[in-house]
Amino acid sequence: MITKLDSSQADFKQRLDTLLAFEASTDDAIESAVSGILADVKKRGDAAVLEYTNRFDRLPNGGATSMAALDVSQEELQAALAAIPEAQRKALEVAAQRVRAFHERQKQELNGFTYTEADGTVLGQRVTPLDRVGIYVPGGKAAYPSSVLMNAIPAHVAGVEEIIMVVPTPDGVKNQMVFAAAAIAGVTRVITIGGAQAVAALAHGTLTIQAVDKIVGPGNAYVAAAKRRVFGVVGIDMIAGPSEILIVCDGTTDPDWVAMDLFSQAEHDELAQAILLCPDADYIARVEASIARLLPTMPRQDVIRTSLGDRGALIKVRDMDEACAIANSIAAEHLEISAVDPQQWADKIRHAGAMFLGRFSSESLGDYCCGPNHVLPTSRTARFSSPLGVYDFQKRSSIIHVSEAGAQTLGKVAAELAYGEGLQAHARSAELRLK
Amino acid sequence: MITKLDSSQADFKQRLDTLLAFEASTDDAIESAVSGILADVKKRGDAAVLEYTNRFDRLPNGGATSMAALDVSQEELQAALAAIPEAQRKALEVAAQRVRAFHERQKQELNGFTYTEADGTVLGQRVTPLDRVGIYVPGGKAAYPSSVLMNAIPAHVAGVEEIIMVVPTPDGVKNQMVFAAAAIAGVTRVITIGGAQAVAALAHGTLTIQAVDKIVGPGNAYVAAAKRRVFGVVGIDMIAGPSEILIVCDGTTDPDWVAMDLFSQAEHDELAQAILLCPDADYIARVEASIARLLPTMPRQDVIRTSLGDRGALIKVRDMDEACAIANSIAAEHLEISAVDPQQWADKIRHAGAMFLGRFSSESLGDYCCGPNHVLPTSRTARFSSPLGVYDFQKRSSIIHVSEAGAQTLGKVAAELAYGEGLQAHARSAELRLK
Secondary structure (H helix, E strand, O other): OOEEEEOOOOOHHHHHHHHHOOOOOOOHHHHHHHHHHHHHHHHHOHHHHHHHHHHHOOOOOOOOOOHHHHEEOHHHHHHHHHHOOHHHHHHHHHHHHHHHHHHHHHHHHOOOEEEEOOOOOEEEEEEEEOOEEEEEOOOHHHOOHHHHHHHHHHHHHHOOOEEEEEOOOHHHOOOHHHHHHHHHHOOOEEEOOOHHHHHHHHHHOOOOOOOOOEEEOOOOHHHHHHHHHHEOOEEEOOOOOOOEEEEEEOOOOOHHHHHHHHHHHHOOOOOOEEEEEEOOHHHHHHHHHHHHHHHHHOOOHHHHHHHHHHHOEEEEOOOHHHHHHHHHHHOOOEEEEEOOOOHHHHOOOOOOOEEEEOOOOOHHHHHHOOOOOOOOOOOOHHHOOOOOOHHHHEEEEEEEEOOHHHHHHHHHHHHHHHHHOOOHHHHHHHHOOOO | OOEEEEOOOOOHHHHHHHHHOOOOOOOHHHHHHHHHHHHHHHHHOHHHHHHHHHHHOOOOOOOOOOHHHHEEOHHHHHHHHHHOOHHHHHHHHHHHHHHHHHHHHHHHHOOOEEEEOOOOOEEEEEEEEOOEEEEEOOOHHHOOHHHHHHHHHHHHHHOOOEEEEEOOOHHHOOOHHHHHHHHHHOOOEEEOOOHHHHHHHHHHOOOOOOOOOEEEOOOOHHHHHHHHHHEOOEEEOOOOOOOEEEEEEOOOOOHHHHHHHHHHHHOOOOOOEEEEEEOOHHHHHHHHHHHHHHHHHOOOHHHHHHHHHHHOEEEEOOOHHHHHHHHHHHOOOEEEEEOOOOHHHHOOOOOOOEEEEOOOOOHHHHHHOOOOOOOOOOOOHHHOOOOOOHHHHEEEEEEEEOOHHHHHHHHHHHHHHHHHOOOHHHHHHHHOOOO
């Protein structure tokens, strides 16, 4: 059921490219609906948000009659935290503490700088947090409290003062674990709205919702289309594609572990991608046997079967060096290096969202509680982008304080170049500062 | 001719909002043309690039007959550097050296980190350069050698191994100063192509051009539309809006200097925006007089007049504190604080692309040779984004190396949360590592 490839096949590269190809199709009906909702919310504000929310989320008892009714108080969030099972609460708290600790390191790294030149000119870079951000959390089945932690904590650590979380409540059902996570993560306001209408309200602002500076967090096709459209008015995070795992294994890990790690990615959805690279054909056969044996035991076996069948692969490579080269070309969101002395192979990796080294580092540990973020670049975008982090909630400003002496030397250089570019006011502006 | 506002007017906020409002209109004809060019280049590769280049750039002598003819050799770049006037060459070299020095500081700031926990688990973040980037440089009138330096040097400092510059040569005219700047800035390949066809070639690759990981640099509406469309396949920098300057002045700077600084922004194009905030009405009148007197002396006076008339403003504020508050709401690309002890006001600024402090720090010095980048966030995007920098040519990967002991504690937390989210393979994957 799962595709098997061998890197020595003549058409291997082509077959691998076909396997990896994924183009998010844009759906005209969705684009048109989203465009209408954005324009309507921009024009009518709260009234439009309320109407769409009542309609799309099928709110009970005739729906909400005011925006105030859609706000979740801090008391309700704390009550959710108190109401969930103690084991869940403790797990959320441990995860939050570890995620916070890792992201504090990111914050320490980026302090800005200034330096003074011999003539007294000061140059520098200042790092400041965003004022206000919106965090989109999907409702219903795909409501993940871990995503609340992963999106809100970096913003909180960055020093963002207002963190507004929006989460739809289809049929009025509120997810207590999501509310509990919001209570732990430093979210300052929770509003039970979703879809393109929530993105529009966050981007443009309404009477009851102040416009934010950036919107992050996953959502369905409507949310993704809305985020793309408001990009520029506000910042957005990456538009995520299907989740992926790439396992590079030297054949020394229990094959059941590798099979289950492949499942853990495949169970997300039918489009998720799980691939194994290994130089040992016998080992690959053992993983295949583990897959066959373990799959029927999985509650989400239908999703896993489709995902592995359509987009998964077990790939025999020449050696571990070739596995690393292929891993660089795939630039996977999650890369497990399940091998003895994994560091030697990690040193050869240039592109990956997150690297999980050694057989004990299952992706699932990173998904929940190691500390690094689980929002990672998908679809080969790890070639040029990074995990979500504190830096996504900060921005830099350049500082230029030219001394009178500095203006004398810099002014001549600037004027020369400005005249060369035909920008005379630039040149004159520099020359006016010359003695 | 230039709008005058007073912050004490009842409708001030509304009038300011109207003045600042700028929405890049999307032109259906451009979108459709760009969509066709992108698809054609993706399908036919070099042949399509060659055809579009010959047609749109009106290449002489019947046009180029091969892609090789569009490549500019390193010898030709060095010849351009030798051919330009010595004063220009020296100015480019000083500017490049200073830009490099500033960006080296940015690189020093971002080193990644790792730390080891008590149970032996190692967590960290690795910072690596992009492999290959494309730099778009406009041809013809708006060909700015300073932009070559500002886009290529951060990539070079970041450690990008291949820096491919594309620059169209309308009517076959090559800009020697642009080629000279490329020679200085560490560009590894120059191809004389432009427009959407160049963006398509860089994003998707052709037989003679390897696909890049990110495309940066300014361009016309076709280039901007093409960059938006290939975003995701490759990284892109911000789509820049019209350039802006905001001057906060306490009334102690020579009004001619302020007038010329406003001109230096306004001369870019008719949509550029130049605004002065000042608490002193008499001083504003003197700046207005300087504008009237100096404008007829400017070669680009028509552009300046339109820009100042349509989008400029002289704004009387209550005091410098209010000026800073308004500056934060404008979040200008360039903010000059032309005042005695400018630092006291700079401390109140949260949002600006670059801050120019003190009367000697004219924006024009920063545009060319102070060192910080002149590619800056426009249209209020400084609320959430940063100057172009070394960090735009680097990306981060998380490192997770869980020890056997770490897997015992983390595994239980991860399993608890995974079961709570209904992701059983995630839970099992963590549990398999438990003893």
